[in-house]
Amino acid sequence: MNRVLIKDVDKYISQKITVSGWVETLRDQKKMQFIVLRDHTGKLQLTNMKADDEKSRLISACSLESCITVTGIAVSAPNVKLGQKELLVEEVSVENFAEPLLPLAIADNTDDVSIDHRMDWRYLDLRKRDRLLIFQVQTTAEMAMREYWINNGYVELHSPKLMGHASESGSELFSLDYFDRKAYLAQSPQFYKQMAMSAGFDKVFEIGSVFRAEPSFTSRHATEFVSIDMEISWIKSHHDVMDEEEAWIRYFLQKIKDRHADEIKEVFGQEVEIPEGRFPRIPLAEVISILDTEMGYKVPQKQKGDLDPEGERLICEYTKKKYNCDFCFVIDYPIAARPFYHMRHEDNNNLTKSFDLLWKGLELTTGAQREHRVEILQKQILEKGMTLPPIQFYIDFFKYGAPPHGGLGFGLSRMLMKLLNLPSIKEVTYLFRGPNRLTP
């Protein structure tokens, strides 16, 4: 008999059906046995009149979290709190007995243990209802992102994660022995997505893993994470990239709202809000001055003209109040704060055509127009104190005709963390990887 999902049991009242799931609770009384069975769609009470038979003995033997398949008659039961229905058990089979001592409690939905303990037992931790919802929202978000891209003529890219060169910034690269030489793990698809512009792909996107050998222990860093990248050709400035990002964000937030608004409200207490109007775009120099004069905050000198996390938090507070927008583009970073490949303003060679996108105090995106003219690119590389040979392969991309282009990188887990108001990207990552964590 085909399995019925618990959310659909209402359609089968008075019929014989089969359900499968995990034993969340068992009340084994003298005359009656009650199980709350859980699948990924809901919970259902299973009721059995106890007898001196194999079925009753099997139910008695069920430890919590055992996996069982049960056939019985679905009946309406107004006095049953859990959905006013129950299944009168006719047959039981146990697919897998759980060990009786669970290292992590699941039914109560509380998180009274450390996140490290929860990560050790992640497959039990993920059985809680709010965990699955996180990944259902992620699934919807990514699908909507891709819909936007495909509706707008983008090509999907899978760039290599193994690189023969220690490119962008050697200090945070993992290296490995690759047959008779060294290979490096990509920190981003940056160079390869730009190569697609030179190849004439016009617009590309990629959702894939990237790696950072950074010994960071914050709520927003990982050694491996999912990077969302886009790159587009024939732009006039970084504002074209920002226009595209705004439209894209509106599109996928709307889809998340359409599909999950009620559940997100119920489980995480959060409204999914679609930003109206153009996001504010404020030059960094102006941001620093606003922070100083309006918010009484001086960005630390060591930031070299970049913002620190506190500055990011405060400028979002300011733009929320002033423009009623949770999003804020900080634009035109000084060259010291940006990599060599960012294009510079024609009228101010100390400023790059760059931007960060902040959401509710957190940086989600770094983007820019890229320098596509070989001579200027070489000059900028040398000015940064770098040498040409290690990235000659990248410079070559622009030697045989390359269009003006720009793009951005976007942190999937940071977006989810803010969307659901969770304290750390660990909560929204299937299996987190940090300097101290490589398991399970």
Place this chain on the structure above:
Amino acid sequence: MNRVLIKDVDKYISQKITVSGWVETLRDQKKMQFIVLRDHTGKLQLTNMKADDEKSRLISACSLESCITVTGIAVSAPNVKLGQKELLVEEVSVENFAEPLLPLAIADNTDDVSIDHRMDWRYLDLRKRDRLLIFQVQTTAEMAMREYWINNGYVELHSPKLMGHASESGSELFSLDYFDRKAYLAQSPQFYKQMAMSAGFDKVFEIGSVFRAEPSFTSRHATEFVSIDMEISWIKSHHDVMDEEEAWIRYFLQKIKDRHADEIKEVFGQEVEIPEGRFPRIPLAEVISILDTEMGYKVPQKQKGDLDPEGERLICEYTKKKYNCDFCFVIDYPIAARPFYHMRHEDNNNLTKSFDLLWKGLELTTGAQREHRVEILQKQILEKGMTLPPIQFYIDFFKYGAPPHGGLGFGLSRMLMKLLNLPSIKEVTYLFRGPNRLTP
């Protein structure tokens, strides 16, 4: 003025428009200049009445493959072979001059150089029309695959590529220094997608990079490739997984056909065919006997009961003739040919509940029902001569309630290679990685 894509120029006849692209050819005559401009949507003739002016000098200076933006009047021109239209040039700006000596010819669309040379200059190689089409087809294929999954309640997974354990089979693993310990690059999301079953995610999919430290130099192997993985819960046998794969393949092939059938026919000479009816499912023992008696081929002994590539090719020839189906499931492999985690048949403990899917002679998929019962799993591990401690973390997934489950891995590039009838996965990989290739 907003850029018009070349495919849309017909809509702007008699209007002033701007186009951008690459200079594919230039005929610089005494009185007239003709450029064929290429963008990702087509080619267009640009015509200029030569004069003693900056515009004409700029056009004369254009090397092939330079990137230019041109404004002019689109006119109907019945005598112009290329689309019976042209653009009468009014303004030209050169975004990027190409170096005059191209290491790879693009316009003629011939491939008279080695694939290695083409891979060295991949960003030029990719400018040929059939290359972009490959990746447009890939984009459509992946989008359709995800549509199927999402319509059927799957959750998207991003499993870690950095692992703390040398799991499945240590011999083909890349290892790296990870702060104070060793990490390994995932060969597949196998263990992590099974973990999602234990977590109650019910059905999951992942499209992501995996890594194999295999010194293979065939047309179908790479050290890094895109693996497509699905895993589903509460199955009754491996036949449920095959049923799901058949439905999924029909869905995405239909979408490819709807969107690209004409272009694929024109460029690659291939029909996109949607398989009708159930794919044949033949036990391996029977396949070996058919090969022997019907095809006069004896599978080499060293295959230990598995098929060799020649056997795969021949059985597909046989099933094509007998069942008129390009797809063929070979099922029920002996335990020696399968990993420890494949479930075994109740009535024949030497056979696994496993399958390979072959398409036009090539293996696309390996799949199976997995063993989810801890005691049997441990027994199978020990029988394989392995020890428990290195994979205890994996065994633990099944200790606290795990449903019966199964799934498959599917090679994206192998599918594209067969779909477009190309000789190697190198042709359908954006940037190929092999034992001798880590660049560009």
